[in-house]
Amino acid sequence: MSKPNVIVAFGGVSPEHEVSVLTAMQVLAALEDSSYRAIPLYISKSGQWYTGEILRDLKNYKDLNKLTATASPCVFTRLSDGRPVLKTLVSGIFSRSEEVPIYAVLPAFHGSAGENGSFQGICEVYNIPYTGSGVMGSAIGMNKVIAKQLCKSAGIPVVNGISFSENRWVDERDQILGQIKELGESAIVKPVSLGSSIGVEIVKNTEEAETAIETAFRYDSHLMVEQAITPLVEINCSVLGTPEKNRVSVCERPMGREELLSFADKYQQDEGAKGMASADRVIPADIAPELAESIQDTAKKVFSTIQASGLARLDFLVDGETNQFYFNEINTIPGSFSFYLWKESNISFNNLMEELLSIAVDQHQKKNGRVQSYETNLLSQKAVKGMKGLKTSK
Ligand SMILES: Nc1ncnc2c1ncn2[C@@H]1O[C@H](COP(=O)(O)OP(=O)(O)O)[C@@H](O)[C@H]1O
Ligand SMILES: [Mg+2]
Incomplete structure (x- = not known):
């Protein structure tokens, strides 16, 4: 066969x-x-x-x-x-x-x-x-503001911040700048629906904020500005399964060469051809086991809250001083499918793909098992005759 x-x-x-x-x-x-x-x-x-x-x-x-x-x-x-x-x-x-x-x-x-x-x-x-994730999970995953709002209402810690459209920026510039000032000494400007650190900038005063915002609006019609976490430790892990039943990988600590993990750090190094796996990272992350465990538990909760499916990578920001962690973003199709994290659980790339396919087919069969169309033809003669305002040939 x-x-x-x-x-x-x-x-x-x-x-x-x-x-x-x-x-x-x-x-x-x-x-x-x-x-x-x-x-x-x-x-x-x-x-x-x-x-x-x-x-x-x-x-x-x-x-x-x-x-x-x-x-x-x-x-x-x-x-x-x-x-x-x-x-x-x-x-x-x-x-x-x-x-x-x-x-x-x-x-x-x-x-x-x-x-x-x-x-x-x-x-x-x-x-x-x-x-991978369905239409809704993927859409929520791509929108950093909605993903965070959902997580916040589920009791998952997220960084304080504001979001606004380009129209609002034009109309209420001073008010927005005032709110940014209240976020603290430094803030971070980000497009709502982009990735790879494009348009992301740390700002320390109003002038820098204005420049970063103007630049970021070249990429997205909606922006968010968050309190900047310093000193920052970034921790990611991957979740595999369905919203109801899933498991979590070990944590990794990605390392940026610059202040932010930029597009260049992630993909434009000499070894770029190897994809995300070549970026500098520590696996398993060199953090306290209790912290790793809390982050892993939270990652599973985020995965379910967002109705993700298949595989995702969940990224967290940790305050290096207090160890307080925050959910930052979910990547519903992470670079290289985060296979390097699952290797630690003895799952090969091939196994990972086979498992993703089996979840997909299983979910699809469950969906198709439900009634999706109705045998009665509402356009049958009798039904159509009864409708007002329709031209029908006699
Ligand atoms: N609140 C924050 N405080 C400090 N650094 C941040 C914050 N949010 C993001 N960063 C830094 O910016 C990078 C990119 O931001 P992120 O939200 O992950 O967007 P992207 O989708 O572009 O990856 C992160 O990897 C991190 O280094
Ligand atoms: Mg990121």
């Missing part, structure tokens, strides 16, 4: 496009000897969808124009019996359109539409099982 086809979807219109390519190459390699047949689905920087063998090798991504000229454009569609397929589009007279039945999709995007629930929504429309 042939292996079920798993579509590994990556790239996308996102500042983290390249990082997603790295993650996807790791996934494709990990699934090589698995019980699935992994098929790449690459979304270009301009949003076109491609598939093909050429997409399996990282070397081919050096020239993206050549890559997309050689790969096959493709779309999701359904066969007449309703089964979802990945269909290649005919590009020349000699090429033939191909239809590959889809068993499941494994989104390996970072940031933007691939991680914020939009792509997950496409999978929902085609009723395809997909790994």
Whole structure:
């Protein structure tokens, strides 16, 4: 019997496009000897969808124009019996359109539409099982303000801060600057829905705040300004499972070279090709076991509160003086799927992908087990006749 086809979807219109390519190459390699047949689905920087063998090798991504000229454009569609397929589009007279039945999709995007629930929504429309968080969990995970509000109401500690739209900034600038002043000696400005430290800046006075805010509005229409934690210790861990039943990895302490863990720290080092795993980190984190345990428990709680699913990385900020910790953000598709954290629990990258797929298919079956449509046709003659204001032929 042939292996079920798993579509590994990556790239996308996102500042983290390249990082997603790295993650996807790791996934494709990990699934090589698995019980699935992994098929790449690459979304270009301009949003076109491609598939093909050429997409399996990282070397081919050096020239993206050549890559997309050689790969096959493709779309999701359904066969007449309703089964979802990945269909290649005919590009020349000699090429033939191909239809590959889809068993499941494994989104390996970072940031933007691939991680914020939009792509997950496409999978929902085609009723395809997909790994990771659903539409809502992904959308909440991408919005730092909403994620924090939900966590705060669940009793999870978050850093004090404010958030505002660009319109409000224009209308109430002085009032906002006053609120920022009240946050303390230093504050941190961040876009609400971005990642990779883009637009993130620590500010120490009103002038710096204004400049950082103006810059950050180039990236996002909503910003948040938080009290800056100093001295700061960052601690992350990963959670695997469903909102109801999940487990947590060891903690890691990522280390930045600059004041903030910047985009350059994370991805532009010499060893960038290895993805997130190459950034400097201490695993397990060198913190007190009780603190690690509290953070791990809280991570599980955040995962459930946000209705995340599959796998996520939860990032915390710890005040190095008091050991007070705060939930900072959830990454619903973390770089390299945080495989390096699960290695500590003797779970290989391959095992991790297989588990994600099995959770996805299980959740999908549960969802499909519920009534989703009704046999009665409300547009039947009798029903339509009774409606006012409709033109119907007699
Ligand atoms: N409240 C804070 N106090 C001090 N440093 C912070 C605070 N919030 C974020 N940072 C620093 O900024 C970095 C990026 O912020 P983060 O909220 O993680 O956004 P991103 O989604 O861009 O990663 C963090 O890794 C941390 O180094
Ligand atoms: Mg972060």
